[in-house]
Amino acid sequence: xxxxxxxxxxxxxxxxxxxxxxxxxxxxxxxxxxxxxxxxxxxxxxxxxxxxxxxxxxxxxxxxxxxxxxxxxxxxxxxxxxxxxxxxxxxxxxxxxxxxxxxxxxxxxxxxxxxxxxxxxxxxxxxxxxxxxxxxxxxxxxxxxxxxxxxxxxxxxxxxxxxxxxxxxxxxxxxxxxxxxxxxxxxxxxxxxxxxxxxxxxxxxxxxxxxxxxxxxxxxxxxxxxxxxxxxxxxxxxxxxxxxxxxxxxxxxxxxxxxxxxxxxxxxxxxxxxxxxxxxxxxxxxxxxxxxxxxxxxxxxxxxxxxxxxxxxxxxxxxxxxxxxxxxxxxxxxxxxxxxxxxxxxxxxxxxxxxxxxxxxxxxxxxxxxxxxxxxxxxxxxxxxxxxxxxxxxxxxxxxxxxxxxxxxxxxxxxxxxxxxxxxxxxxxxxxxxxxxxxxxxxxxxxxxxxxxxxxxxxxxxxxxxxxxxxxxxxxxxxxxxx
Numbered sequence: 001x002x003x004x005x006x007x008x009x010x011x012x013x014x015x016x017x018x019x020x021x022x023x024x025x026x027x028x029x030x031x032x033x034x035x036x037x038x039x040x041x042x043x044x045x046x047x048x049x050x051x052x053x054x055x056x057x058x059x060x061x062x063x064x065x066x067x068x069x070x071x072x073x074x075x076x077x078x079x080x081x082x083x084x085x086x087x088x089x090x091x092x093x094x095x096x097x098x099x100x101x102x103x104x105x106x107x108x109x110x111x112x113x114x115x116x117x118x119x120x121x122x123x124x125x126x127x128x129x130x131x132x133x134x135x136x137x138x139x140x141x142x143x144x145x146x147x148x149x150x151x152x153x154x155x156x157x158x159x160x161x162x163x164x165x166x167x168x169x170x171x172x173x174x175x176x177x178x179x180x181x182x183x184x185x186x187x188x189x190x191x192x193x194x195x196x197x198x199x200x201x202x203x204x205x206x207x208x209x210x211x212x213x214x215x216x217x218x219x220x221x222x223x224x225x226x227x228x229x230x231x232x233x234x235x236x237x238x239x240x241x242x243x244x245x246x247x248x249x250x251x252x253x254x255x256x257x258x259x260x261x262x263x264x265x266x267x268x269x270x271x272x273x274x275x276x277x278x279x280x281x282x283x284x285x286x287x288x289x290x291x292x293x294x295x296x297x298x299x300x301x302x303x304x305x306x307x308x309x310x311x312x313x314x315x316x317x318x319x320x321x322x323x324x325x326x327x328x329x330x331x332x333x334x335x336x337x338x339x340x341x342x343x344x345x346x347x348x349x350x351x352x353x354x355x356x357x358x359x360x361x362x363x364x365x366x367x368x369x370x371x372x373x374x375x376x377x378x379x380x381x382x383x384x385x386x387x388x389x390x391x392x393x394x395x396x397x398x399x400x401x402x403x404x405x406x407x408x409x410x411x412x413x414x415x416x417x418x419x420x421x422x423x424x425x426x427x428x429x430x431x432x433x434x435x436x437x438x439x440x441x442x443x444x445x446x447x448x449x450x451x452x453x454x455x456x457x458x459x460x461x462x463x464x465x466x467x468x469x470x471x472x473x474x475x476x477x478x479x480x481x482x483x
Contacts, residue, residue, distance in 0.1 A: 001042075001043050001046035004199060004468075012043065016035065017183075023035060027179060029180075036152050037155060044122070044155060044160055051120040054123070062154075063147055063150050063151075066133060066143045069143075070143050076138060077138075080138045084131055091127050095123070095323075096324045098117060125163050126155075129165055133167075136168070150172070152175055158250040158259075162250075163285070166261055174260065177258075190252070191253065191257075192461055194249070194252030196461040198244075200245075201244065202241070202245035202246070203471050203472060205241045206242035206245055213234040216399060217231065217235070217379070219398070220383050226394065228386040229387055230395065230431070231383075237434045241434075251263065267443045268281035270358070271361055274335065274364065274365075275342050278339070290314075293314055297314075311343065316332050316336060318332050318335075319335075322372070331368050331371045331372045397423070399427075401423050
Protein backbone atom coordinates (compact mmCIF):
# COMPACT_ATOMS: atom_id res chain seq x y z
CA UNK A 1 0.00 0.00 0.00
CA UNK A 2 1.18 3.49 -0.77
CA UNK A 3 0.41 6.84 0.84
CA UNK A 4 -0.53 8.09 -2.62
CA UNK A 5 -3.41 5.66 -3.22
CA UNK A 6 -7.16 5.99 -2.92
CA UNK A 7 -7.41 2.97 -0.60
CA UNK A 8 -4.95 4.54 1.84
CA UNK A 9 -6.24 8.13 1.80
CA UNK A 10 -9.97 7.38 1.80
CA UNK A 11 -10.20 4.15 3.82
CA UNK A 12 -7.12 2.88 5.60
CA UNK A 13 -5.95 6.13 7.21
CA UNK A 14 -9.33 7.46 8.46
CA UNK A 15 -10.33 4.07 9.92
CA UNK A 16 -6.97 3.60 11.66
CA UNK A 17 -6.99 7.12 13.14
CA UNK A 18 -10.57 6.73 14.37
CA UNK A 19 -9.98 3.35 16.05
CA UNK A 20 -6.68 4.48 17.56
CA UNK A 21 -8.17 7.50 19.31
CA UNK A 22 -11.48 5.87 20.20
CA UNK A 23 -9.71 3.10 22.12
CA UNK A 24 -7.08 5.37 23.66
CA UNK A 25 -9.64 7.90 24.83
CA UNK A 26 -11.51 5.14 26.66
CA UNK A 27 -8.32 3.90 28.31
CA UNK A 28 -7.86 0.75 26.24
CA UNK A 29 -4.18 1.33 25.56
CA UNK A 30 -3.31 -2.23 24.62
CA UNK A 31 -6.31 -2.44 22.34
CA UNK A 32 -5.21 0.77 20.60
CA UNK A 33 -1.67 -0.57 20.26
CA UNK A 34 -3.08 -3.80 18.85
CA UNK A 35 -4.97 -1.78 16.24
CA UNK A 36 -1.83 0.19 15.41
CA UNK A 37 0.25 -2.98 15.04
CA UNK A 38 -2.39 -4.72 12.93
CA UNK A 39 -2.77 -1.67 10.71
CA UNK A 40 0.99 -1.39 10.29
CA UNK A 41 1.35 -5.06 9.34
CA UNK A 42 -1.54 -4.81 6.87
CA UNK A 43 0.03 -1.68 5.37
CA UNK A 44 3.43 -3.32 5.04
CA UNK A 45 2.16 -6.60 3.66
CA UNK A 46 -0.55 -5.17 1.39
CA UNK A 47 1.27 -5.91 -1.88
CA UNK A 48 3.64 -8.67 -0.71
CA UNK A 49 2.48 -10.68 2.29
CA UNK A 50 5.60 -12.85 2.20
CA UNK A 51 7.69 -9.87 3.34
CA UNK A 52 5.71 -9.80 6.59
CA UNK A 53 7.59 -12.89 7.77
CA UNK A 54 10.87 -10.98 7.41
CA UNK A 55 9.58 -7.96 9.32
CA UNK A 56 7.97 -10.04 12.09
CA UNK A 57 11.01 -12.29 12.37
CA UNK A 58 13.27 -9.25 12.63
CA UNK A 59 11.10 -7.78 15.41
CA UNK A 60 11.11 -11.01 17.43
CA UNK A 61 14.86 -11.53 16.94
CA UNK A 62 15.84 -8.05 18.09
CA UNK A 63 13.39 -7.95 21.00
CA UNK A 64 14.72 -11.30 22.28
CA UNK A 65 18.29 -10.08 21.95
CA UNK A 66 17.41 -6.87 23.79
CA UNK A 67 16.09 -8.92 26.71
CA UNK A 68 19.15 -11.15 26.60
CA UNK A 69 21.44 -8.10 26.75
CA UNK A 70 19.55 -6.81 29.78
CA UNK A 71 19.82 -10.09 31.68
CA UNK A 72 23.38 -10.99 30.69
CA UNK A 73 26.14 -10.24 33.17
CA UNK A 74 29.01 -11.35 30.98
CA UNK A 75 29.88 -11.48 27.29
CA UNK A 76 27.50 -8.62 26.61
CA UNK A 77 29.73 -7.28 23.84
CA UNK A 78 29.72 -10.68 22.14
CA UNK A 79 25.91 -10.71 22.30
CA UNK A 80 25.81 -7.22 20.75
CA UNK A 81 28.18 -8.25 17.95
CA UNK A 82 26.05 -11.33 17.31
CA UNK A 83 22.95 -9.11 17.18
CA UNK A 84 24.48 -6.59 14.76
CA UNK A 85 25.71 -9.38 12.49
CA UNK A 86 22.29 -11.04 12.70
CA UNK A 87 20.74 -7.70 11.73
CA UNK A 88 23.00 -7.16 8.75
CA UNK A 89 22.93 -10.69 7.29
CA UNK A 90 19.33 -10.50 5.95
CA UNK A 91 20.06 -7.01 4.61
CA UNK A 92 23.21 -8.28 2.92
CA UNK A 93 21.41 -11.30 1.44
CA UNK A 94 18.40 -9.49 0.03
CA UNK A 95 20.20 -6.34 -1.07
CA UNK A 96 23.73 -7.34 -2.05
CA UNK A 97 23.85 -11.03 -3.09
CA UNK A 98 23.12 -10.35 -6.76
CA UNK A 99 25.57 -7.41 -6.73
CA UNK A 100 28.30 -9.60 -5.25
CA UNK A 101 27.75 -12.43 -7.75
CA UNK A 102 27.73 -10.01 -10.69
CA UNK A 103 31.11 -8.65 -9.61
CA UNK A 104 32.53 -12.14 -9.02
CA UNK A 105 31.39 -13.19 -12.50
CA UNK A 106 32.92 -10.06 -13.99
CA UNK A 107 36.28 -10.44 -12.22
CA UNK A 108 36.78 -14.19 -12.60
CA UNK A 109 34.80 -14.76 -15.80
CA UNK A 110 32.50 -17.20 -14.04
CA UNK A 111 28.80 -17.68 -14.67
CA UNK A 112 27.19 -18.08 -11.26
CA UNK A 113 23.45 -17.69 -11.68
CA UNK A 114 20.92 -16.64 -9.07
CA UNK A 115 17.17 -16.38 -9.18
CA UNK A 116 15.92 -12.85 -8.75
CA UNK A 117 15.74 -11.81 -5.11
CA UNK A 118 12.98 -9.32 -4.37
CA UNK A 119 14.06 -6.67 -1.90
CA UNK A 120 11.65 -6.31 1.05
CA UNK A 121 10.40 -2.74 1.30
CA UNK A 122 12.07 -0.63 3.97
CA UNK A 123 14.50 -3.34 5.12
CA UNK A 124 17.34 -0.79 5.34
CA UNK A 125 15.25 1.52 7.51
CA UNK A 126 13.88 -0.96 10.04
CA UNK A 127 17.26 -2.73 10.22
CA UNK A 128 19.03 0.49 11.19
CA UNK A 129 16.34 1.36 13.73
CA UNK A 130 16.85 -1.97 15.44
CA UNK A 131 20.64 -1.83 15.35
CA UNK A 132 20.34 1.50 17.17
CA UNK A 133 17.99 -0.19 19.66
CA UNK A 134 20.49 -2.99 20.40
CA UNK A 135 23.41 -0.58 20.82
CA UNK A 136 21.37 1.62 23.18
CA UNK A 137 20.29 -1.37 25.29
CA UNK A 138 23.91 -2.52 25.43
CA UNK A 139 25.05 0.92 26.58
CA UNK A 140 22.25 1.51 29.11
CA UNK A 141 21.78 -2.06 30.34
CA UNK A 142 17.99 -1.77 30.52
CA UNK A 143 14.92 -2.10 28.35
CA UNK A 144 11.45 -1.21 29.62
CA UNK A 145 9.26 -2.03 26.64
CA UNK A 146 6.68 -4.73 26.07
CA UNK A 147 6.82 -6.78 22.89
CA UNK A 148 3.62 -5.06 21.70
CA UNK A 149 5.12 -1.59 22.19
CA UNK A 150 8.35 -2.58 20.49
CA UNK A 151 6.51 -4.16 17.55
CA UNK A 152 4.41 -1.00 17.14
CA UNK A 153 7.59 1.08 17.03
CA UNK A 154 9.44 -1.02 14.44
CA UNK A 155 6.45 -1.60 12.14
CA UNK A 156 4.92 1.88 12.56
CA UNK A 157 3.29 2.35 9.16
CA UNK A 158 4.09 6.05 8.61
CA UNK A 159 7.84 5.37 8.57
CA UNK A 160 8.43 1.61 8.12
CA UNK A 161 8.98 1.85 4.35
CA UNK A 162 11.00 5.04 3.83
CA UNK A 163 11.74 6.55 7.22
CA UNK A 164 12.40 8.86 8.87
CA UNK A 165 14.75 6.70 10.95
CA UNK A 166 13.22 7.28 14.37
CA UNK A 167 14.72 5.92 17.59
CA UNK A 168 12.86 3.78 20.12
CA UNK A 169 13.12 6.38 22.90
CA UNK A 170 11.49 8.97 20.62
CA UNK A 171 8.46 6.91 19.57
CA UNK A 172 7.51 4.39 22.26
CA UNK A 173 6.94 6.95 25.07
CA UNK A 174 4.60 8.86 22.74
CA UNK A 175 2.67 5.67 21.97
CA UNK A 176 2.25 5.13 25.70
CA UNK A 177 1.23 8.72 26.41
CA UNK A 178 -1.74 8.51 24.02
CA UNK A 179 -3.61 6.29 26.50
CA UNK A 180 -6.42 8.11 28.29
CA UNK A 181 -6.39 11.25 26.19
CA UNK A 182 -8.05 12.47 23.01
CA UNK A 183 -6.58 14.07 19.94
CA UNK A 184 -6.33 17.85 20.00
CA UNK A 185 -7.51 20.18 17.28
CA UNK A 186 -3.94 21.41 16.80
CA UNK A 187 -2.68 17.86 16.19
CA UNK A 188 -5.42 17.23 13.64
CA UNK A 189 -4.85 20.49 11.79
CA UNK A 190 -1.07 20.06 11.75
CA UNK A 191 -1.38 16.45 10.62
CA UNK A 192 -3.83 17.21 7.83
CA UNK A 193 -1.75 20.15 6.61
CA UNK A 194 1.52 18.17 6.56
CA UNK A 195 -0.11 15.17 4.89
CA UNK A 196 -1.89 17.13 2.15
CA UNK A 197 1.19 19.27 1.50
CA UNK A 198 3.28 16.12 1.10
CA UNK A 199 0.71 14.39 -1.10
CA UNK A 200 0.62 17.40 -3.44
CA UNK A 201 4.42 17.60 -3.56
CA UNK A 202 4.59 13.92 -4.52
CA UNK A 203 1.67 13.65 -6.94
CA UNK A 204 2.04 16.97 -8.76
CA UNK A 205 5.60 18.27 -8.34
CA UNK A 206 7.86 15.22 -7.91
CA UNK A 207 5.88 13.13 -10.37
CA UNK A 208 6.16 15.78 -13.08
CA UNK A 209 9.89 16.36 -12.60
CA UNK A 210 10.27 12.58 -12.56
CA UNK A 211 8.83 12.27 -16.05
CA UNK A 212 11.46 14.67 -17.37
CA UNK A 213 14.26 12.89 -15.51
CA UNK A 214 13.14 9.43 -16.63
CA UNK A 215 12.90 10.50 -20.27
CA UNK A 216 16.29 12.23 -20.20
CA UNK A 217 18.26 9.43 -18.54
CA UNK A 218 16.75 6.97 -21.03
CA UNK A 219 17.84 9.11 -24.00
CA UNK A 220 21.25 10.47 -23.00
CA UNK A 221 22.75 10.03 -26.47
CA UNK A 222 20.05 12.24 -28.01
CA UNK A 223 20.42 15.19 -25.64
CA UNK A 224 22.07 18.53 -26.24
CA UNK A 225 23.75 20.31 -23.33
CA UNK A 226 20.79 22.60 -22.62
CA UNK A 227 18.35 19.73 -22.28
CA UNK A 228 20.89 17.61 -20.37
CA UNK A 229 21.31 20.33 -17.73
CA UNK A 230 17.53 20.54 -17.34
CA UNK A 231 17.30 16.75 -17.05
CA UNK A 232 19.89 16.76 -14.25
CA UNK A 233 18.02 19.56 -12.48
CA UNK A 234 14.78 17.63 -12.94
CA UNK A 235 16.21 14.73 -10.99
CA UNK A 236 17.69 17.10 -8.40
CA UNK A 237 14.21 18.46 -7.77
CA UNK A 238 12.39 15.14 -8.18
CA UNK A 239 14.45 13.44 -5.49
CA UNK A 240 14.02 16.29 -3.03
CA UNK A 241 10.30 16.83 -3.55
CA UNK A 242 9.63 13.07 -3.60
CA UNK A 243 11.56 12.25 -0.44
CA UNK A 244 10.53 15.38 1.46
CA UNK A 245 6.94 14.65 0.42
CA UNK A 246 7.16 11.23 2.03
CA UNK A 247 8.62 12.78 5.18
CA UNK A 248 5.86 15.41 5.28
CA UNK A 249 3.19 12.74 4.89
CA UNK A 250 4.81 10.45 7.47
CA UNK A 251 5.09 13.28 9.97
CA UNK A 252 1.53 14.35 9.19
CA UNK A 253 0.23 10.86 9.88
CA UNK A 254 2.33 10.82 13.03
CA UNK A 255 0.68 14.04 14.23
CA UNK A 256 -2.75 12.52 13.52
CA UNK A 257 -1.70 9.65 15.80
CA UNK A 258 -0.32 12.05 18.41
CA UNK A 259 3.28 11.04 17.59
CA UNK A 260 5.88 13.65 16.70
CA UNK A 261 8.30 12.02 14.23
CA UNK A 262 11.69 13.61 13.52
CA UNK A 263 12.09 15.77 10.43
CA UNK A 264 14.41 14.69 7.64
CA UNK A 265 15.01 17.96 5.81
CA UNK A 266 15.90 21.50 6.79
CA UNK A 267 16.04 23.51 3.54
CA UNK A 268 19.01 21.43 2.24
CA UNK A 269 19.34 23.21 -1.11
CA UNK A 270 20.05 26.46 0.73
CA UNK A 271 23.29 25.00 2.11
CA UNK A 272 26.50 26.93 1.41
CA UNK A 273 28.84 23.96 1.96
CA UNK A 274 28.65 20.19 1.60
CA UNK A 275 28.99 19.83 5.37
CA UNK A 276 25.99 22.10 5.84
CA UNK A 277 24.10 20.14 3.19
CA UNK A 278 24.52 16.93 5.17
CA UNK A 279 23.27 18.62 8.31
CA UNK A 280 20.09 19.45 6.39
CA UNK A 281 19.54 16.45 4.07
CA UNK A 282 18.20 13.08 5.29
CA UNK A 283 19.03 14.22 8.80
CA UNK A 284 17.90 11.03 10.54
CA UNK A 285 20.27 8.94 8.41
CA UNK A 286 23.08 11.41 9.07
CA UNK A 287 22.57 11.24 12.84
CA UNK A 288 22.44 7.42 12.71
CA UNK A 289 25.77 7.16 10.90
CA UNK A 290 27.25 9.83 13.17
CA UNK A 291 26.21 8.12 16.43
CA UNK A 292 26.60 4.48 15.50
CA UNK A 293 29.48 4.48 12.99
CA UNK A 294 31.46 7.74 12.94
CA UNK A 295 31.81 8.12 16.71
CA UNK A 296 32.64 4.41 17.36
CA UNK A 297 35.34 4.67 14.66
CA UNK A 298 36.84 7.53 16.64
CA UNK A 299 35.10 10.51 15.08
CA UNK A 300 37.38 13.53 14.99
CA UNK A 301 39.18 12.72 18.24
CA UNK A 302 42.38 11.49 16.62
CA UNK A 303 44.81 12.89 14.07
CA UNK A 304 43.50 14.59 10.95
CA UNK A 305 44.36 11.48 8.89
CA UNK A 306 42.16 9.33 11.15
CA UNK A 307 39.33 11.85 10.95
CA UNK A 308 39.47 11.91 7.14
CA UNK A 309 39.54 8.10 7.08
CA UNK A 310 36.46 7.93 9.30
CA UNK A 311 34.63 10.43 7.11
CA UNK A 312 35.38 8.40 3.98
CA UNK A 313 34.25 5.16 5.62
CA UNK A 314 30.95 6.74 6.65
CA UNK A 315 30.23 8.07 3.16
CA UNK A 316 31.25 4.88 1.39
CA UNK A 317 28.97 2.89 3.70
CA UNK A 318 26.23 5.46 3.14
CA UNK A 319 26.60 5.08 -0.62
CA UNK A 320 26.46 1.30 -0.44
CA UNK A 321 23.47 1.49 1.94
CA UNK A 322 21.51 3.33 -0.72
CA UNK A 323 21.86 0.58 -3.28
CA UNK A 324 23.82 -2.40 -4.59
CA UNK A 325 25.49 -0.60 -7.47
CA UNK A 326 28.89 0.98 -8.03
CA UNK A 327 27.08 4.20 -8.94
CA UNK A 328 26.04 4.60 -5.29
CA UNK A 329 29.56 3.84 -4.08
CA UNK A 330 30.92 6.51 -6.42
CA UNK A 331 28.27 8.94 -5.21
CA UNK A 332 29.29 8.32 -1.60
CA UNK A 333 32.99 8.58 -2.51
CA UNK A 334 32.47 11.98 -4.17
CA UNK A 335 30.64 13.36 -1.15
CA UNK A 336 33.27 11.87 1.14
CA UNK A 337 36.02 13.61 -0.84
CA UNK A 338 34.15 16.92 -0.59
CA UNK A 339 33.75 16.50 3.18
CA UNK A 340 37.45 15.62 3.58
CA UNK A 341 38.40 18.69 1.52
CA UNK A 342 36.25 20.89 3.74
CA UNK A 343 37.88 19.37 6.81
CA UNK A 344 41.37 20.07 5.42
CA UNK A 345 40.66 23.58 4.13
CA UNK A 346 38.70 24.50 7.25
CA UNK A 347 37.58 28.08 7.78
CA UNK A 348 38.88 29.29 4.43
CA UNK A 349 35.46 28.47 2.96
CA UNK A 350 33.94 31.20 5.13
CA UNK A 351 35.77 33.85 3.07
CA UNK A 352 33.97 32.81 -0.13
CA UNK A 353 31.02 34.98 -1.15
CA UNK A 354 27.73 33.28 -0.12
CA UNK A 355 26.31 33.39 -3.65
CA UNK A 356 29.39 31.69 -5.10
CA UNK A 357 29.49 29.22 -2.21
CA UNK A 358 25.84 28.30 -2.75
CA UNK A 359 26.32 27.94 -6.51
CA UNK A 360 29.30 25.62 -6.13
CA UNK A 361 27.54 23.54 -3.47
CA UNK A 362 24.30 23.22 -5.45
CA UNK A 363 26.19 22.39 -8.66
CA UNK A 364 28.28 19.74 -6.88
CA UNK A 365 25.24 18.12 -5.25
CA UNK A 366 23.42 18.08 -8.62
CA UNK A 367 26.52 16.64 -10.30
CA UNK A 368 26.67 13.81 -7.76
CA UNK A 369 22.96 13.08 -8.21
CA UNK A 370 23.78 12.13 -11.83
CA UNK A 371 25.54 8.98 -10.60
CA UNK A 372 22.87 8.39 -7.97
CA UNK A 373 20.28 8.23 -10.78
CA UNK A 374 22.22 6.70 -13.67
CA UNK A 375 21.87 2.92 -14.18
CA UNK A 376 25.65 2.55 -14.61
CA UNK A 377 28.76 4.66 -14.09
CA UNK A 378 29.22 4.72 -17.87
CA UNK A 379 25.74 6.23 -18.26
CA UNK A 380 26.58 8.78 -15.60
CA UNK A 381 29.77 9.84 -17.36
CA UNK A 382 27.87 10.00 -20.64
CA UNK A 383 25.48 12.50 -19.05
CA UNK A 384 28.41 14.50 -17.63
CA UNK A 385 30.06 14.62 -21.08
CA UNK A 386 26.81 15.75 -22.67
CA UNK A 387 26.58 18.63 -20.22
CA UNK A 388 30.28 19.49 -20.60
CA UNK A 389 30.35 19.57 -24.41
CA UNK A 390 28.53 22.95 -24.30
CA UNK A 391 26.16 22.15 -27.15
CA UNK A 392 23.61 24.75 -26.06
CA UNK A 393 20.82 24.20 -28.54
CA UNK A 394 17.09 24.61 -28.05
CA UNK A 395 15.24 22.67 -25.38
CA UNK A 396 14.04 19.43 -26.91
CA UNK A 397 10.22 19.24 -27.28
CA UNK A 398 10.16 15.65 -25.97
CA UNK A 399 11.48 16.99 -22.67
CA UNK A 400 9.11 19.95 -22.38
CA UNK A 401 6.22 17.60 -23.21
CA UNK A 402 6.88 15.81 -19.92
CA UNK A 403 5.60 18.88 -18.05
CA UNK A 404 2.04 18.73 -19.33
CA UNK A 405 -0.53 18.27 -16.57
CA UNK A 406 -3.84 16.53 -17.40
CA UNK A 407 -6.04 19.54 -16.58
CA UNK A 408 -3.70 22.00 -18.29
CA UNK A 409 -3.54 19.81 -21.43
CA UNK A 410 -7.32 19.57 -21.57
CA UNK A 411 -7.71 23.35 -21.24
CA UNK A 412 -5.03 23.92 -23.86
CA UNK A 413 -6.81 21.75 -26.40
CA UNK A 414 -10.19 23.24 -25.53
CA UNK A 415 -8.85 26.78 -26.05
CA UNK A 416 -6.94 25.73 -29.19
CA UNK A 417 -3.58 26.87 -27.77
CA UNK A 418 -0.18 25.98 -29.21
CA UNK A 419 0.60 22.87 -27.16
CA UNK A 420 4.36 23.15 -27.73
CA UNK A 421 4.49 26.68 -26.32
CA UNK A 422 2.16 25.68 -23.51
CA UNK A 423 4.49 22.82 -22.57
CA UNK A 424 7.47 25.19 -22.59
CA UNK A 425 5.56 27.61 -20.37
CA UNK A 426 4.66 24.82 -17.94
CA UNK A 427 8.27 23.65 -17.81
CA UNK A 428 9.49 27.18 -17.01
CA UNK A 429 6.74 27.47 -14.40
CA UNK A 430 7.82 24.26 -12.69
CA UNK A 431 11.52 25.16 -12.63
CA UNK A 432 10.84 28.74 -11.56
CA UNK A 433 8.51 27.53 -8.80
CA UNK A 434 11.03 24.91 -7.62
CA UNK A 435 13.87 27.43 -7.35
CA UNK A 436 11.58 29.91 -5.63
CA UNK A 437 10.55 27.23 -3.14
CA UNK A 438 14.09 26.18 -2.22
CA UNK A 439 15.18 29.81 -1.81
CA UNK A 440 12.20 30.81 0.34
CA UNK A 441 11.82 27.57 2.32
CA UNK A 442 11.87 28.20 6.06
CA UNK A 443 14.49 26.60 8.27
CA UNK A 444 14.23 24.73 11.58
CA UNK A 445 11.58 25.97 13.98
CA UNK A 446 10.63 28.74 11.56
CA UNK A 447 9.37 26.06 9.19
CA UNK A 448 7.10 24.63 11.88
CA UNK A 449 5.55 28.01 12.68
CA UNK A 450 5.59 29.52 9.19
CA UNK A 451 2.08 28.33 8.34
CA UNK A 452 -0.75 29.72 10.44
CA UNK A 453 -3.25 26.94 10.97
CA UNK A 454 -6.70 28.37 10.36
CA UNK A 455 -9.47 28.77 7.83
CA UNK A 456 -7.15 29.73 4.99
CA UNK A 457 -4.85 26.78 5.64
CA UNK A 458 -7.89 24.52 5.81
CA UNK A 459 -9.12 25.77 2.45
CA UNK A 460 -5.66 25.36 0.93
CA UNK A 461 -5.42 21.83 2.33
CA UNK A 462 -8.78 20.99 0.79
CA UNK A 463 -7.68 22.33 -2.61
CA UNK A 464 -4.36 20.47 -2.52
CA UNK A 465 -6.05 17.26 -1.41
CA UNK A 466 -8.69 17.48 -4.15
CA UNK A 467 -6.08 18.30 -6.81
CA UNK A 468 -3.90 15.40 -5.67
CA UNK A 469 -6.77 12.90 -5.51
CA UNK A 470 -7.90 13.60 -9.07
CA UNK A 471 -4.27 13.19 -10.22
CA UNK A 472 -3.43 9.90 -8.48
CA UNK A 473 -3.70 7.72 -11.59
CA UNK A 474 -0.27 6.53 -12.68
CA UNK A 475 1.60 7.80 -9.61
CA UNK A 476 4.75 5.78 -9.01
CA UNK A 477 6.16 4.40 -5.76
CA UNK A 478 8.23 6.74 -3.57
CA UNK A 479 11.88 6.70 -4.63
CA UNK A 480 13.36 5.91 -1.23
CA UNK A 481 11.18 2.82 -0.76
CA UNK A 482 13.69 1.17 -3.13
CA UNK A 483 16.53 1.74 -0.67
